[in-house]
Amino acid sequence: MRTCRSLTxxxxxxxxxxxxxxxxxxLFADIRELVVAELEALMASGVLPPGxxxxxxxxxxxxxxxxxxxxxxxxxxxxKPAGMQPRAIADALAARLMEDPRVAGAxxxxxxxxxxxxxxxxxxGLVREVLVEGAxxxxxxxxxxxxxxxxxxxxxxxxxMHVAHARGAVVxxxxxxxxxxxxxxxxxxxxxxxxxxxxxxxxxxxxERYREANGLSxxxxxxxxxxxxxIPVGEALKAMHxxxxxxxxxxxxxxxxxxxxxxxxxxxxxxxxxxxxxxxxVYSSEKALYGTGQIESAIERLKGLGLIxxxxxxxxxxxxxxxxxxxxxxxxxxxxxGDDQDRPVQKSDGSWTYFxxxxxxxxxxxxxxxxxxxxxxxxxHSGYVKRLKAVVSALSENKVSLDIKLxxxxxxxxxxxxxxxxxRAGTFVTLRDLIDEVGxxxxxxxxxxxxxxxxxxxxxxxxxxxxxxxxxxxVQYANARVNSILRKARDAGLDxxxxxxxxxxxxxxxxxxxxxxxxxxxxxxxxVEIAAKGHEPHRVAxxxxxxxxxxxxxxxxxxxxxxxxxxxxxxxxxxAKIALARxxxxxxxxxxxxxxxxxxxxxx
RNA sequence: GGCCCCGUAGCUCAGGGGAUAGAGCGGCCGCCUCCUAAGCGGCAGGUCGAUGGUUCGAAUCCAUCCGGGGUCACCA
Numbered sequence: 001m002r003t004c005r006s007l008t009x010x011x012x013x014x015x016x017x018x019x020x021x022x023x024x025x026x027l028f029a030d031i032r033e034l035v036v037a038e039l040e041a042l043m044a045s046g047v048l049p050p051g052x053x054x055x056x057x058x059x060x061x062x063x064x065x066x067x068x069x070x071x072x073x074x075x076x077x078x079x080k081p082a083g084m085q086p087r088a089i090a091d092a093l094a095a096r097l098m099e100d101p102r103v104a105g106a107x108x109x110x111x112x113x114x115x116x117x118x119x120x121x122x123x124x125g126l127v128r129e130v131l132v133e134g135a136x137x138x139x140x141x142x143x144x145x146x147x148x149x150x151x152x153x154x155x156x157x158x159x160x161m162h163v164a165h166a167r168g169a170v171v172x173x174x175x176x177x178x179x180x181x182x183x184x185x186x187x188x189x190x191x192x193x194x195x196x197x198x199x200x201x202x203x204x205x206x207x208e209r210y211r212e213a214n215g216l217s218x219x220x221x222x223x224x225x226x227x228x229x230x231i232p233v234g235e236a237l238k239a240m241h242x243x244x245x246x247x248x249x250x251x252x253x254x255x256x257x258x259x260x261x262x263x264x265x266x267x268x269x270x271x272x273x274x275x276x277x278x279x280x281x282v283y284s285s286e287k288a289l290y291g292t293g294q295i296e297s298a299i300e301r302l303k304g305l306g307l308i309x310x311x312x313x314x315x316x317x318x319x320x321x322x323x324x325x326x327x328x329x330x331x332x333x334x335x336x337x338g339d340d341q342d343r344p345v346q347k348s349d350g351s352w353t354y355f356x357x358x359x360x361x362x363x364x365x366x367x368x369x370x371x372x373x374x375x376x377x378x379x380x381h382s383g384y385v386k387r388l389k390a391v392v393s394a395l396s397e398n399k400v401s402l403d404i405k406l407x408x409x410x411x412x413x414x415x416x417x418x419x420x421x422x423x424r425a426g427t428f429v430t431l432r433d434l435i436d437e438v439g440x441x442x443x444x445x446x447x448x449x450x451x452x453x454x455x456x457x458x459x460x461x462x463x464x465x466x467x468x469x470x471x472x473x474x475v476q477y478a479n480a481r482v483n484s485i486l487r488k489a490r491d492a493g494l495d496x497x498x499x500x501x502x503x504x505x506x507x508x509x510x511x512x513x514x515x516x517x518x519x520x521x522x523x524x525x526x527x528v529e530i531a532a533k534g535h536e537p538h539r540v541a542x543x544x545x546x547x548x549x550x551x552x553x554x555x556x557x558x559x560x561x562x563x564x565x566x567x568x569x570x571x572x573x574x575x576a577k578i579a580l581a582r583x584x585x586x587x588x589x590x591x592x593x594x595x596x597x598x599x600x601x602x603x604x
Numbered sequence: 605g606g607c608c609c610c611g612u613a614g615c616u617c618a619g620g621g622g623a624u625a626g627a628g629c630g631g632c633c634g635c636c637u638c639c640u641a642a643g644c645g646g647c648a649g650g651u652c653g654a655u656g657g658u659u660c661g662a663a664u665c666c667a668u669c670c671g672g673g674g675u676c677a678c679c680a
Binding site for chain 1: 678
């Protein structure tokens with residue numbers, strides 16, 4: 001535990017770093033700056049025409065390692081605006097880049113790529129940088145302290161969370177951590193839908209369990225929640241009220257039972273989230289918006305923008321419901337934002353639809369000063385996306401962006417069979433079941449091995465398997481090997497503290513296989529920024545798998561070539577190689593930290 | 605019918621303007637007197653759903669179509 005725990009940082013530190021905007025080590029960014037500087041010099045000296053836009057110039061790892069260590073597209077991007085041959089630009093740029101002490105080679109290739117090789121010392125220095133920076137290596141000031149609100153889970157407080165919620169919870173939490181790492185000030189938020197008719201259903205269901213606790217037989221009518229999880233609620237109600245509520249009319253007990261039951265459901269949900277390692281910063285209540293004027297004022301504001309009107313909706317196209325009837329309602333003009341229909345904010349009896357408090361809620365988020373909003377929704381909410389984006393866009397006058405990530409279904413497999421779920425029959429797999437069976441780390445990692453908009457197969461047999469077929473295991477194994485090296489070295493009397501390792505003579509890391517691993521470490525800061533910009537935490541999981549793969553490869557090369565083993569007869573060589581292993585461990589720990597997965601030190 | 609997502613190797617999936625499109629599984633062939641072989645290396649396997657378009661360049665962007673999934677009035 002120790003080596004990784006020392007790397008764990010609290011959430012606040014990321015924010016501080018982001019605001020300070022300190023210079024993080026990012027070799028790709030450094031070399032891009034060099035390329036841009038040289039291009040500007042070429043413009044100044046008249047080789048290139050002045051005023052070229054360099055925004056599209058990129059420095060990236062080439063897809064094929066045979067093409068060098070870094071590649072820039074500068075010559076191809078600038079050829080047309082400069083009115084020159086790509087090759088001429090590339091040659092001029094190459095000559096200048098070769099003057100930099102870090103650059104060992106610059107070759108023009110393909111349609112005009114400039115492939116760069118750096119001096120080994122530049123890569124070796126990166127290992128030292130990782131050890132010095134520790135858990136901060138890869139942190140970015142990309143977010144510049146901008147305030148981001150990530151709303152996720154937001155499961156109705158009417159029962160336990162199930163697998164679909166688990167995926168949303170993991171993706172939202174990892175995304176929040178990723179954004180924190182990238183320099184944003186992040187708030188994790190849960191919107192509690194405690195204001196609608198479903199909490200009345202919950203209260204009536206709980207009341208039946210209360211009757212049951214008092215020795216009466218419950219009458220769980222069609223439409224009530226049959227699940228066993230309400231039995232303790234009934235018992236708790238009895239403990240509090242005895243039989244006092246048995247003779248009361250519904251209007252007398254409903255409000256009280258509703259509050260009591262939703263509180264208990266939320267306590268259960270928080271407990272389950274905690275078991276998954278998710279901790280929200282803010283719980284916002286839908287119910288609390290009623291009666292405060294917030295809904296009315298948000299609607300007023302939209303009305304002022306000409307987006308609210310009284311009208312009658314067209315019947316739905318395709319298959320019109322048989323009981324369709326025209327009704328005049330208060331409508332939001334979401335068609336002005338590309339939605340295919342305007343959306344009701346008030347029912348025909350004048351009460352609010354679900355949409356109305358949600359408008360107020362998003363207005364509330366805007367007024368709290370967030371620069372960006374992110375909502376994690378289940379894919380069944382896809383039809384809700386346009387109207388909500390429309391609302392945020394209108395209410396914030398386009399100042400605040402809203403990104404909605406839709407989470408696709410999770411298909412559970414066990415013994416090659418699909419685990420059927422039915423909420424009605426009460427045979428759905430809860431988040432709690434999942435965690436009890438495979439542990440939170442496996443749940444989290446596996447849920448992040450797919451893009452959010454692709455359906456995910458969760459195979460109980462595979463995810464508990466200890467082989468490279470199981471990415472969780474594979475990455476953990478790499479970290480365990482790193483720690484195995486450190487243990488052995490300590491046993492041999494070496495000082496393998498980060499301070500000692502960062503002073504190692506890293507010129508011993510000259511083999512192509514070693515430099516390959518270092519290059520992968522060099523990609524980490526870049527990966528973080530790409531993943532953060534795209535709101536794509538799954539990229540971190542894939543990167544860690546690749547890094548682990550490179551490390552396992554290097555490890556095994558030691559079987560054929562003694563000079564590539566991490567523990568050498570010579571202390572100076574050992575320290576250099578251990579430094580590399582440790583650097584790999586540092587990045588794995590940082591990445592797993594973002595995913596919310598605990599690194600293991602030893603395989604058992 | 606409208607809208608959203610997906611279609612890449614036998615299977616599960618990455619990549620989302622750039623070079624000869626990648627990985628794991630499955631198949632075949634190799635590697636432990638030596639730091640964890642729970643691992644590694646190699647071989648075989650692809651008209652990136654189709655057709656047009658934009659571009660110096662398209663799996664990637666745009667249009668249309670074909671498959672698969674989701675969703676669609678006073679539920680939340």
